[in-house]
Amino acid sequence: MALTGRAGLLALLGVLVVGTVLPSWTGVLGVGALVVLCVLIDLALAGGVRGLELSRSGAVKVRLGESVGVELTVRNPGPRWVRGVLRDAWSPSAGVVSDRFSVDVPAGASRKISVALQPVRRGDRRAYRVTVRSLGPLGVAARQGAHDVPWTVRALPPFHSRKHLPPLLDRLRELDGRRAALVRGQGTEFDSLREYVIGDDVRSIDWRATARSSDVMVRTWRPERDRHVLIVLDTARTAAGRVAGELGGLPRLDTALDSALLLSALALHAGDRVDLIAYSHVVRASVPRADLPSLVSAMAPLEAELVEFDARGMVAEVLRRSRQRSLVVLLTGLDSAALEEGLVPVLPALTSRHRLLVASVTDPAVTAMARGRGDAEAVFGAAAAERTLSERRHAKALLTRHGVEVVDAEPDALPPALADRYLTLKAAGKL
């Protein structure tokens, strides 16, 4: 049950009665009895909350930053009118615009309420519980009860870098030979023979075929297809680091997700097979033979964990999963000490079977610190930053020596840089 302000007002009016007419305990008790009576009447006549039937429908997915609606249906099978207030409680980061609604459901009827959500954080945002306060006819007291009406809205990664996709696809088409400029490169596959048209590279004329036919024939080439790209996301402690950037900075993991999405979109367009693993010390998520929606959905609930990245376990997992030679894209941090102890000892096992591409986010704040001058504090900061940067360079050089491709860029630049590197590798036939 719950009281309303009217119960207090009634008692407040009682002050006048008691003070002027009945200044005695009888008066106090009399007013009290009146209030209690009103409360009892209201409780007896208010529509039951326990019997309400609530159900949900509507959106289950939303891209982070966008708004979405979830419908809540309140059916009243009871004999009395239910009138009052309803609170649809969601976890705070579900970004419910307003969780209070007035309800007015006649007996036997049902009403729909639309709850607008704008999640502020990636992942599964859950409805917590629906509380209904059903007022009595006098409006002095109300019945109150709660219902669990489970519902989950999955806030998907925003995929900001999709704006980079069109130019990348253009480059891919150029590679693919669908554009006029036919690029012939080492490692590309022979596609077909066709008649020469003006503008074709004369070097691609196939003289033997020309001799056999009446026309000049050229060979066409296309880039390799049906390659295997395995994206490995590091969700261990370094992924939790928030890196300065737009929107006040995002964790490294979010930039990694964005990069992985752009790369997957491109690779899927190019006809390659994409697998995804999220790994910390165990496999956190795994999407074999992914398409974009399943990738986005699998990435949504990923969060960084405060554990050390288990490079040995990751390599074993990768080797177990892909027998075919693949491009393994590892999105991780370039932490010199952790790399030397973790990844480098197990690198040969990986690089002998697959091509490894390591992508990492640089923190613009550190680069800015390295330029600090003017007073002792700034210069000491610059020295510390230079130290960090040189460790990064060292780690990069170490990986490159082991035949690993390294992409190291600031948060905004990493997704296109990684996709670029993929296209370069593809054009060179190194997949």
Place this chain on the structure above:
Amino acid sequence: MSAPTSPDARRIWAAAKGPVLVGLVILVSSIILVLVSSPSEGGSLDPRSVTQPGSRALAKLLEGQGVTVEYTETAPSSVDGATLLVTRPDLIDPARLSPLIASARDAVLVQPQRWLPDGIGVADRARVDDLPPGCVLAARFGRATMGGATYAAADGESCYESSLVHKGNVIVLGTGAPMTNDKLDEVGNAALMMTLLGRNDRLVWWVPAVADPGREQSVFDLLPDGWKFGGVQLVVAVALFALWRARRLGPVVTERLPVVVRAAETVEGRARLYRRTRATGHAAATLRRAALDRMTPALGLPHDAPPAAVATEVAARGSRSADQVLSLLYGPQPADDRALVRLADELDVLENEVCGG
């Protein structure tokens, strides 16, 4: 689709367990404190008190002389044939004090202001000091620590410069100083007080409590009933308003937030460590190394080029001589913070000349 969720007994207990336990701990500890702590030491002129302003010594002496000392904080029921000592008579309603004094065989009042025997009035205040008796009654006790209030007596006997007045069965003392544990053994105090209080077999020692019931009407008694019960009703109304505001539409929803730390924090921490340990040498070496790493590719030299070769190349492109470059890039460590800042600036200039030019 939906399931009602109302708290059952177990969940209520789980929620209330903490506050209930805290309440129990407070209750038990306060009971223990009350039980363990000794009874109060008592105030001034308290016959049980052994502090300096107390009067336990005098009470013991009187008991040694065969006088029964009855301690009371409230009005004694009967004082017939006894000596009545009132340590703070001003705390008692004069109307209640009069019959008791009348029925006592002797009465001793300490510094009374409100109730005085007829013909005696408050005169002045005097310093508490050793005073000569100055009257027949007290002549045999000699000097005593008296003073305090002085009284103007129209009749009766006045001693110690009017700070002790005797009239009928009442003796008025201007101060309780001669009775205290502190002063009892000085001059003639013990003899004076033993005589004044030991005249009867029974001594009623009344130390009136401040909150003596029935002393005065409380403010609440003086209010008209309408206000009083109106106030009670107001309390009820406020309680109802509080209940209205306190009832929430379900509890606050909590959620687990992911761990997010600023990635540059370790770098900043290292900078502060450099600063605190005044590692100017280390910082300078790092800055020089970084500048070299950026300049050597522009000069077309390997990273581990010998200093002399680097200095010659840099001097060829910049405005400095080879020696200056050598001391800037490979020279001694800066001695203090200011030298370090200067070094950083000069390295910047050099780098600009080499890479930008």
